[in-house]
Amino acid sequence: MSIKDMLNQDMKASLKAGQKARLSVIRMAKSAILYAEKEKLHELDDEEIIEVLFKEVKKRKNDITEYERLGKTEIVENLKQEIDILSSYLPQQLTDKEVEELVRQTIFEVGANSIKDMGKVMGAIMPKVKGRADGSLISSMVKKLLQ
Numbered sequence: 752m753s754i755k756d757m758l759n760q761d762m763k764a765s766l767k768a769g770q771k772a773r774l775s776v777i778r779m780a781k782s783a784i785l786y787a788e789k790e791k792l793h794e795l796d797d798e799e800i801i802e803v804l805f806k807e808v809k810k811r812k813n814d815i816t817e818y819e820r821l822g823k824t825e826i827v828e829n830l831k832q833e834i835d836i837l838s839s840y841l842p843q844q845l846t847d848k849e850v851e852e853l854v855r856q857t858i859f860e861v862g863a864n865s866i867k868d869m870g871k872v873m874g875a876i877m878p879k880v881k882g883r884a885d886g887s888l889i890s891s892m893v894k895k896l897l898q
Contacts, residue, residue: 754800754840755784772829776836783807801841801882808837809885845884847892853879854892866897 752760758777765774780803787803788795795803811830818826838844845853857876861868872893880889 754797754804755795757840758784772832773836776833779833780804780807780837780840798882804837804840805882808834808841811837842883845880847888850880850884850888850892851896854889854896858893858896863897866894869893869897872897 758781762774762777762781765777783803783806784795784800787799791799811834815827815830815834818830853876854872857872857879861871861875863869863872869890873890876889876893877886
């Protein structure tokens with residue numbers, strides 16, 4: 752079952768169950784997917800949908816830090832709930848330890864010796880972790896291990 756089908760099915764179930772918060776997040780996700788489809792002029796496959804949903808999660812994580820700084824705890828809780836709902840449609844995220852192991856393995860495969868080889872390492876590792884780890888985490892891990 753595709754992610755789109757899962758979203759449609761869950762939207763119907765949320766509507767019937769009266770789960771307004773979940774319904775709202777699913778509608779937002781569908782809207783973001785539709786916007787991306789119109790932008791790219793073709794129907795998105797599951798991999799592209801994962802990218803869209805990952806961007807939505809990333810936006811909310813950035814918003815959380817801003818609202819925490821402002822002391823808006825109710826909004827922070829709502830955003831965390833939205834992240835949980837969106838994350839249920841994403842592949843299982845890699846742990847920091849798994850990311851570090853992948854980075855070490857990729858550095859070895861590429862034969863990187865210094866920070867100058869960071870581009871090679873990033874180019875090789877990003878397709879491996881697409882949708883399963885944040886690019887900034889990978890970037891910082893590569894920098895740390897190449898220094």
